[in-house]
Amino acid sequence: DGGITQSPKYLFRKEGQNVTLSCEQNLNHDAMYWYRQDPGQGLRLIYYSQIVNDFQKGDIAEGYSVSREKKESFPLTVTSAQKNPTAFYLCASRGTGENSPLHFGNGTRLTVT
Amino acid sequence: AQSVTQLDSHVSVSEGTPVLLRCNYSSSYSPSLFWYVQHPNKGLQLLLKYTSAATLVKGINGFEAEFKKSETSFHLTKPSAHMSDAAEYFCVVTNTGTASKLTFGTGTRLQVTL
DSSP states (O other), rough: OOOEEESSSSEOOTOOOOOEEEEESSHHHHHHHHEEOTTTTTTEEEEEEEEEEEEOOOOTOTTTOOOOSSBOOOOOETTTTTTTEEEEEEEEEEEEEOOEEEEOOOOEEEEEO | EEEEEEEEEEEEEESSSSSOOOOEEEESEEEEEEEEEEESSEEEEEEEEEEOOOOOOGGGGGOEEEEEETTTEEEESSSSSSSSOOEEEEEEEEETTTTEEEEEOOOOEEEEEO
């Protein structure tokens, strides 16, 4: 089945450490996205990539970095510069066409103590 | 510019009664509109989408939504709630021509009681 795989499902880190969240898709989608979800705030866009080797900052990119070396993969690194990293992180991809919906992974819950 | 407002942060219904989750949008161009559902600790699943073909859109699990341009609304309804419908629901808008920019509402938590 085609879909998006995020790993791990739960991640625990100490403050000051960088951590990388994995996102892989086999839907052959060009566009991929990272969102952060906090209780009561909906989804906020961190970074997105519309094509391999290219990506753009979203609304809350500070303290995060991404790479897009392969079409299938869009890893997100939460750096020690991110002031409040504990959150639920969702990866999504989207096909071509203006009306294409987002397809989401099942998320990674990151806890930093 | 585009925005979306979900008018209720929390809705509670009894099992077997109708569900209404309200969404209003603003958009400079012809919008595409989506409803997603999220169960706890899961990703978002597409319920239905409006893309200008028909104003009444039917989705999965018995949900439907009606696009009303004059009211700038896209409310989600279901005739009879089931316990398994308890989840968070998100309304999303995007303008044609801005394929990378989707705007999410803040979500409505649906509670279904016996």
